[in-house]
Amino acid sequence: MNTRHITRRYFFQECGIGVGKVALASLLAPAVSRSHAAGGILQPHHPPKAKAVIHLFMAGAPSQLELFDHKPMLSKYEGKPLPPSVIGGQRYAFIRPDAAVLGPQFAFAKHGQSGAEISEMLPHLSTVVDDIALIKSCRTNQFNHAPAQIYMNTGFSQPGRPSMGSWITYGLGAETRDLPAFVVMSTGSGISGGAACWSSGFLPSVHSGTRFRNTGDPILNVSTPDGIQASTQHDTVDLINAMNHRRLQLDGDSEIATRIANYEMAYRLQSSAPELMDLSKEDPATLELYGCDPKTPSFARACLLARRMVERGVRFINIYHEGWDAHSNVSGNVKNNAKATDQASAALIKDLKQRGLLDSTLVVWGGEFGRTPMVESSVSLGRSMGRDHHPQAFTMWMAGGGIKGGITHGATDEMGFNVVENEVHVADLQATILHCLGIDHERLTYRVSGLEFKLTGVEPCEVIKPLLA
Numbered sequence: 001m002n003t004r005h006i007t008r009r010y011f012f013q014e015c016g017i018g019v020g021k022v023a024l025a026s027l028l029a030p031a032v033s034r035s036h037a038a039g040g041i042l043q044p045h046h047p048p049k050a051k052a053v054i055h056l057f058m059a060g061a062p063s064q065l066e067l068f069d070h071k072p073m074l075s076k077y078e079g080k081p082l083p084p085s086v087i088g089g090q091r092y093a094f095i096r097p098d099a100a101v102l103g104p105q106f107a108f109a110k111h112g113q114s115g116a117e118i119s120e121m122l123p124h125l126s127t128v129v130d131d132i133a134l135i136k137s138c139r140t141n142q143f144n145h146a147p148a149q150i151y152m153n154t155g156f157s158q159p160g161r162p163s164m165g166s167w168i169t170y171g172l173g174a175e176t177r178d179l180p181a182f183v184v185m186s187t188g189s190g191i192s193g194g195a196a197c198w199s200s201g202f203l204p205s206v207h208s209g210t211r212f213r214n215t216g217d218p219i220l221n222v223s224t225p226d227g228i229q230a231s232t233q234h235d236t237v238d239l240i241n242a243m244n245h246r247r248l249q250l251d252g253d254s255e256i257a258t259r260i261a262n263y264e265m266a267y268r269l270q271s272s273a274p275e276l277m278d279l280s281k282e283d284p285a286t287l288e289l290y291g292c293d294p295k296t297p298s299f300a301r302a303c304l305l306a307r308r309m310v311e312r313g314v315r316f317i318n319i320y321h322e323g324w325d326a327h328s329n330v331s332g333n334v335k336n337n338a339k340a341t342d343q344a345s346a347a348l349i350k351d352l353k354q355r356g357l358l359d360s361t362l363v364v365w366g367g368e369f370g371r372t373p374m375v376e377s378s379v380s381l382g383r384s385m386g387r388d389h390h391p392q393a394f395t396m397w398m399a400g401g402g403i404k405g406g407i408t409h410g411a412t413d414e415m416g417f418n419v420v421e422n423e424v425h426v427a428d429l430q431a432t433i434l435h436c437l438g439i440d441h442e443r444l445t446y447r448v449s450g451l452e453f454k455l456t457g458v459e460p461c462e463v464i465k466p467l468l469a
Helices: 008-014 016-028 031-037 073-077 125-131 145-154 164-172 230-251 254-277 284-290 299-311 330-354 426-436
Strands: 052-059 108-111 116-119 132-139 182-186 316-322 361-366 370-378 383-390 394-399 407-409 419-421 446-448 451-453
Touching (some): 052 299, 052 330, 116 125, 132 426, 145 426, 164 182, 254 299, 284 330, 299 330, 330 383
Parallel strands (some): 052 361, 182 316
Antiparallel strands (some): 446 451
16 A cells, blocks of 8 residues: 555554554553653653642732832832832833832731741741742743733743643643642632633643632532432443544544543542542641631632642642732732731641641742832822832742742842842743752753743743752
């Protein structure tokens, strides 16, 4: 036969038995093997410190000037514009460059043996400062919410690229067959970046984040409908999978493999998801530690569920808490959001530590950018005493999983406007997270349209070595 006329379908039909066995074996094996079939590295590039990541994403951008980066000089300049030498040519969406300075709205104090300076709005976090690394010199290229959120999560400002959780599960696979390797939860009104923040992009869609709901079934239709017997459902899933396996043999399409894996996962989730979400057996002292009502959706409940997911082998967990966009009343905004998140964030550190899980779990806290030292006020928009978007400088913190606790990295100028010491770009953060998991960010790539793509993009970046334990 002329080999130029051999099609992919002909190859799979003629070689169906052998290839079919390979496909079936890869699909019935643990999820880590499925990742390998999809091209993951599986074996880390170097010994990892972290096995899992919990990313506490403060969507909307919390004000670093009210929480972490104390600038007394702002009080002296309050009501006056910043010197032009500080602002340079920077332009903003909602304020003029000569907008008046707004001083810090809360008191700060030093805590722990490290002497880290923390706002009075974070009384719980102040008790674990010796376990966290404060990064006061973060910078991003993006100044609007959706592009900045997508950029923080995917390394690119537009939808279509794989998210960090997708890259990690593609690279390392999963440690559990009963729950998704990458789970997403949210505790607010909506995320500007949307599902692009946890999409698998051009990676096989099996690596997309699985969104868990705050109420009812964590995933729609995961419960068996009334009147359907377990045996009937089992037979139905077997029939559908048999049909999908046949189509996989004919087409060799990786998305069919994803479909099969999703059916199998959905079936297992009918028992694993309710058990995961049932907090009735949690110790009352643990619920009190988090400030968690087991039946009420909240950031605290999401953090406790994240700890339970880590215990059950989930690789990457995103918790989005929306509402930090303080264009008006920055004082009230910070007060309300800190009240909703501070206790649970600190409790997560304490709980993981007392269970021996903090050393193998990397916790990351932060938003998409910072807030301006200048005040935002607009009669037409009904805004006053707020702060605009500020990409030049903001603060994040990390803990556990290979990160050195009790340190403060980087610094901004006396106005909190520009980074003046140890600048940390978003790509540097991403490279460091991958490093803690044993992944070299330069070597975790995926070929698309003749190009090798990676999470950290093409611009130079580096692992933040002073943060490493």
